[in-house]
Each structure stands twice: as C-alpha cells, then as structure tokens.
Amino acid sequence: MDTAHIRNFSIIAHIDHGKTTLSDRLLHRTGTISDRDMQEQLLDSMDLERERGITIKAHPVTMRYVARNGETFELNLIDTPGHVDFAYEVSRSLSACEGALLIVDAAQGVEAQTVANVHLAMKHDLAIIPVINKIDLPHANVPQTKQQLEEILAIPADMAILASAKEGIGIDEILEAIVARIPAPKPTGVAGLQASCFDSFFDTYKGVVTHVRIFNGELRPGMAVKLLYSGKSFEVKEVGSFNPKPYARERLEVGETGYFTANIKSPKDVKMGDTVTDNRTPAPALPGFQEIHPMVFSGLYPINTADYEHLKASLAKLQLNDSAFVYQAESSVALGFGFRCGFLGLLHLEIVQERLRREYAMDIIATYPSVVYKVRLSDGELKEIDNPAFLPEVTFIAEIHEPMVKTFIICPNEYIGDMMALISEKRGNLDHTETLDARRVMLTALVPLNEILIDFHDRIKSLTRGYGSMDYEHAGYRASDMVKLDILVNGEPVDAFSCIVHRDKAEGRGRALAAKLKEVIPRQQFAIAIQAAIGGKIVARETVSAFRKDVTAKCYGGDISRKRKLLEKQKEGKKRMKSIGAVNIPQEAFIEVLKA
C-alpha cells in the first residue's frame, strides 16, 4: 500500500471507557471480522482479559477501509489497555502511530487516565481524535464531557465525535475522521530499512514473533536483517499482519505495522524499542523507548524447587510479551531459589503470576511486594533495598528514604473531604487543589509509593462511588521512619512475608497479617504459631489450632477406590503448597496477605 493510504493509530482512554468495544465495531464495520466471528470484546483474546473484563495487552489489527471518496485505506489499529499498570503498553503502541482515538465515557467524563494518556499522545506528537462514547447511556452527559475536553485537556469540543460503541453509533464518522485527520506515515528518508520493535511474543514453532512498525524501506522474507541494539543478525522467515490473528503477507512496506519472524530462539535477542535494519547497509537507529522503572518488587519462587529452570525459561518468554517487567535471580532462606521481579504495580504483579500459572503451568508463590528503599548506613554507604530480607540491621542504619509519588486524584467536589482524609491516612501531603469544572476537582498530593500500592485506588473508587480516579508519577525520595516487620511461623521467620512499613503502622499491619495468615493456613496435626515481630519484639500472635483427627470414620471394600481418589487429590493439593519447616502454606496465603 502506498503510504498516502496508510493510517496508523492507537485507541486510548481511561479504563473501561470502551476502547475494546469500539475496536470491535471498527473491525466489524470494515469487514475485518465477519458477523459470525463477532463477539463482545473480541480483541481481549487472553482468557485473563475476558475473565476480568479488562485489556492487559495492546492488540494490533490491520483493516481495509473503503472511504466515502472511494479510495481504499489500510488502517492499522492498536487497542491499548486503560489501567495505569499497563501504561507502558500504551506508550510503546503510540510510538508506532501517527494518531490516536481518545475515547471518553460520556457518563464518567474525563478521568485521571484520560489526562495521562492525552499527555502521552501529545508527547508523541500524535493527531488526536476525541470520541465521546456511551452516549446511549441514560446518564450520559455530552455537554459536560465536551466542556471537560476543552477545560481539562484543551481539546476543541467541536472536534469530538459522538458515538456509542455498543449501539454502533458514530462508527462511520470515526472511520472518516481517521482518514481525514490522521496524517499518513512519512518515510524518514534515510537509505534502507528502519523498523521499530514495539511488542513481541514467543511461538514454539516460529521462535520470537516481533511486532514492528516500518519507518523506512520494506521488510520481506529472505532478507538478512540486523537488530541494532542486540547486534544480532537474522534471516527473515515470515512477515505479516493481524486480523486479529497473525496472517502472512508478501512484504511489509514503509508506514505499515505488522510482525516478522526469523527463527529467533533466544528471547533475549529482541529488545523492545530496538531498530531493525538491513544487515548489509545498516541505517541509523530510531529513537528507542524510554527505560521503564518498575515500581514494586516481589520474589517469585517455584513451589517445587525442581522447577527453577522451568521458571527461568518461562520468565524469559513471558518478558518478550511483557517488557514492563524485569527479573533477576535471588534466593530466600525459606523459599530456596527464585527471582526478584519488578512490576509497574500490583495488578501487573498479579497478572504476571497468573500468566505464569496459566500459560506456563508454573506453580509459584510471590513474596510480599516491596518498593525500593534507599538506605544510608552509619558509615555513609548508600544501599538500595528492594527486598526486605536484605535490609541491614537497625544498628547499622542511619536513615531510610522511601520513594514518593505525586498523585493526581480527580473527583466530584463533594468528595474532597474524604479524599483529603484518605491522603493523610496514607501518610501523604496535599499539595494543591484545582477546580476542573463546575463539579469536579483535581487534588495533587505527595504520597509514599508504599501506601498507594495496595488499596489506594480501590479506596478512592469506593469512597467516591466510582466517580473518582487517580494517576501518579514518580516524585523522588523522602526520609521516613521505616521498620522491618517479620512474620514467624512456628518460630521460623518466613522472609516471604517480611515487609518494610512505617513505624506508626507496623503494629497494626503485623496484627492484620497474622490474623489473615491464621485464616488461610490450613490446620495441620500440630498447632501452628504465627507471630509478627518488629526488630525481635513480638507485636502480634495467632495460633492455628491442631487437627485432633484426620481419619475416615469407616471404610470397607466398596469405599476404598473412592477414598483413595480423595486422598490422592488432597496429596496433590499439598504438593501445591510451600512447605516451610513442617508447615504447609498454600499459594493463596501469599496472595491473601496483600489483602490483609
């Protein structure tokens, strides 16, 4: 396709504003998918996405569209996730585009992630097409949403297209606007191939499948290409696009997005943001992606120590498809060998764990998540600690600095009081309040990252009946009175449950953790003592009482087979628990403690 007839765009929005539903509509309207294959949230193809009703991965699709002027266009769409934890998916997708459809829910209006994503799109110099979605809802408020577009985002309201992805309203206007308002890709003008890698996944047969945007030249099977960052050269085996399933094409031309395979077996050879060029005449590198910094760290360990190598290989493959997460080997006294992994947030952590379980059949547990602390020792040395187990003895510590974030909370006026109370409960300081429009304000506050990780977002949602939203960005470090809270199970410290908390909150946290563990650790034939300790001082104690019996009251010839199967199942279940000392701790325990 000649570049004049190519349009590359992403769909961006706050979570749940209807990106995926709208993408489905576009696919359907352009005949990319048939009536028969049409289903809700079609692009959310991962089971996890369907179950949770959220998009986790960016999904690219190529569509053909015959415009009103009779010309045929190739539209390359990338549906992106809305949740903050997957913002890196959005920014990489935007790097492959010239434009973005900005969806705003007419009933919710502009929310925190809307603002963040608009800023991202502006940073990439993209043409933005605002779409006010869900106008079919009875409480849709189009005039107010328009006003917010202007006042909060400085986007002219008359640019906005009114739509209902659900009812199929406004779809034609959107398609026409894409053709009219989004610029065609412009070749960079250098000699030869320049393509940028913006996503990838591992295919057992084809090796690494790399998603690319061609900025210059073209990509064909049989070409020898070089990846500039890794310095490796490969022969291209297959190129293609998505419809939304991958399909092979003869070539990918300048301006197009798609994928290529080159029998790349080592996931490490492909780095996101890398530039693909012709092996013989390498072109200069395209601007790469900004390094992302994980916010939270947690140790992932195989339940079965023998699965360590399998976990290592699985992490490498998964990382191909989730470049926001990082990992490196570590070991734990209680858990053996595993990996310290960095995530963008707790949802991200949960999703990675879940994907390891489902896609790689790994039984794993995760240690209590931690942010990265900067610790100044008495001798002046500075240490970064992302694992509570490695926090030096108190006597050697001069000062602990914790990471802060600047958080932006958008909420209706009447909830200002609740939000301020929440901020102070989370050890934050309100910086300032801005009036967005007649009914809503934006609060900016400095809050320790450690406090917003777990339930900050949920609390905002519930306190504001769903109308509040938030976003955050890094804001340096601050000295704080932090202590290490240890959990002991039958007298043995279990480093997986250790965490670093503010002194004022340590005791309460200890009590909550111990109580939660008592709930989730199954009874065994001996009593199990659970203790929480701060610097050796026990602050909470719970006991899981011993089973007094574990016996089938009666068992004769006809019962044996059924009983055996039951016992086998139990035995299997125990294998999926981590035994620490003599105590079996179920996988759920490691997740449940987060909710304590």
Next chain:
Amino acid sequence: MTAIDTGPVRHLYVHVPFCAHKCEYCAFYSEAAQGELVNRYVAALVRELELVAADLRPRTIYFGGGTPSLLNLRQWETILAALARLNVSGADEWTVECNPATVSPDKAQLLRAAGVNRVSMGVQSLDESLLDRLGRIHSREQVFRSFDILRRAGFANVNLDLMFAIPGQTMAVWQATLREALALGSEHLSSYEVIYEEDTPLFEQLRAGRCDVNEDLACAMFEELVATAEAAGFRQYEIANFARHHGLAGAEVPDRACRHNVNYWRGGSFYGLGPSATSYVRGVRTKNWANTPLYCEQLEKGRRAIESTEELPPLGRAGEIAAFGLRMNAGWPFAEFECVTGFDLRGEWAGDMAWLGRQGLGRIAADRFQLTPRGLRFADLAAERFLRP
C-alpha cells in the same frame, strides 16, 4: 512379581439395594422396595451368582445393604437355594445385616438354618429422639426385641453398629447408649462418628448451618468408646471395629473379628454382587451399576452389570493396600505385606514410616509397621503418604 492368589475367590459380598425409608446420613445405594423390582432383583442376583460361581469358594459371605432383612421369606429362600445349588454356601463366616425393625423369628430361623452364622444389626443409637433425628425406622425397644430373637434363633455372633457425634447427641446420651448396647453382650461392635456424605440430607443440613461439628466432643466420644469397649472385654482391631477375644494373646486380630472386613483391609480378592457393589479380583476392581433396573436389565441379557473397571499399576496397588491396611491396629507385618503385594514396605515407604514415627503417629517394630493409638486418629494423613501413583 506380585503374588496374586490363583485359586478361587474366597470372599463374597452381596448388596441388597432396598430400604424401607432413607436415613438422613446414608449415601449407600438403596431405594424404596416395591414388590416387583425386588423379585426382579432376586432373579438378577441369582443370575449374577451363576456367572461368577465357578471362580468362587467363599470362606466369608456378607449380605449388606440397603437392608437385606427387608427381603421376604420367599425371596430369601430363592437366594439361599441358589447359593446351595451353586455350591457357594457353607462359609465359615456368613453375615447378614439386619435392621432392628425387620427382624422376625421366621426369618432369623430360616437364615440360621441355611448356614448364616453372624448378624450385624444397625442400631446406631438407643436414644429415641436421635433415632428419629437420623431418620431410622426402628425404635430402641425393637433393638432389644430383635437381639433377643436373634439369640433365640441361635446366632452366637452378633455385631451392633453404633454411631456417635450425631447432631444433638450429648456425651451423657452417648455414654448411656454405649452402656446399654454393651450390656446386651454382643460379640462384636462397630462404631463410627457420623460422616457427612455429600448428597445426603444431613450434609445439606450441615451446609445450611442447621447443625454443626464439634471436633472436641467427637474426639472425647471416641475416647469414651475405646475405653468403655475395652473395659467391657472388647479388643479394638480397626479404627471403628471391636471384637471379643478368647484365644491366644498374641493373635493378629481378635477371634470374633469380622474376617470378611479384614480381607478388605488386607487387600484380598472378593466378589461383590448386586447393584453398586464393588468387586476386587486379582488386582482388578470393578463396580456394578448403582441402578437396580439397569442392573437387572444387564443380567437379564446374561451379562454382568459392570459400570467401571480400575486396575492400578503394581506400585499404585501396593500403595493403596498399604494405606488402607494401616487402619488395623495390627498394622502391616512386613512379611505379609510383601506376600500380598510383592513389595517390601521398608523399601519404597521407608521415608514415610520414618516420618510417621517422628510425628509419634507410627511405630516401626522388628516385624511390622503400625499406627500408634494417636496415629489411628490420623489414619488418612498416613494413608495419603503411603499412596503411590
């Protein structure tokens, strides 16, 4: 490698799938006895017997249910005649389960005359309100009357079934039931804690929160049972089974132990006939359809009514035999285990035995491994460890 007994099978179980009324806790397969189906069942059972008789020379026979005593005299005559004709009667131990409400002198005499020499009576409780709670059809008076009828008919080996930890049962009520039951002077006692089986009304009540489980009380009742039974001259030989013993002190099991059941725990072969019955013949386990009309239909066509077959690999089989044999106080003598399974317990299971030993749940003696009295209370935990894939 596995020492499979090659002679005819020595143990026969017959399932009689009819009850007058379903008890609240019962998950056995049984249904209401309507005249014609019972006759049809009797004919099918005779047919099934004919199919296996050549491979059967029973030392023990056990008629269980359901309620075998619900069969009328004519039906019993048909079955007994068939057993005699096929040359499978005359077992050393021949038990028939009876419900105290359905024992009549005629029936007792008929069975005794045919060679039945042991009766197991489902008493469950001697407290009227608990009997009612359990949905039992008999009264406490009927228990005493039936026991008397059995003795008069010449039954010198009688078992009583008792249940404890019944919702609403207090320790005092349990003690009274135990005392009265033991005073009858039976030769054998089977007693177990109520089991909340799925798909029973009792289970539903538990789930709905209309009754609850008091683990401490259940344990205390069990301790009471063991102590009282022993004081009354019984010897416990399995988690839920007690029998009188007059012979040598060192015997593996007491004289009056139920040999038929001991065969189950020892992994021996047996035929199980009737709807829902399980057979275990030379390592192959089969289960009949738990559906009386279907069972009859199959046999009317001349084939056995087998729903499923299971054959474990040798080690899996040995693990199962190890696991369930540990329910007996005698545990597993190493030599006997090896003879039955072909495996040495001290090889494959050395670690498990040592672990149980360390926990105070098991005892490794020179000639055997057995669970300690405390270990018997954790028999499932032990069994789980002994199982092998």
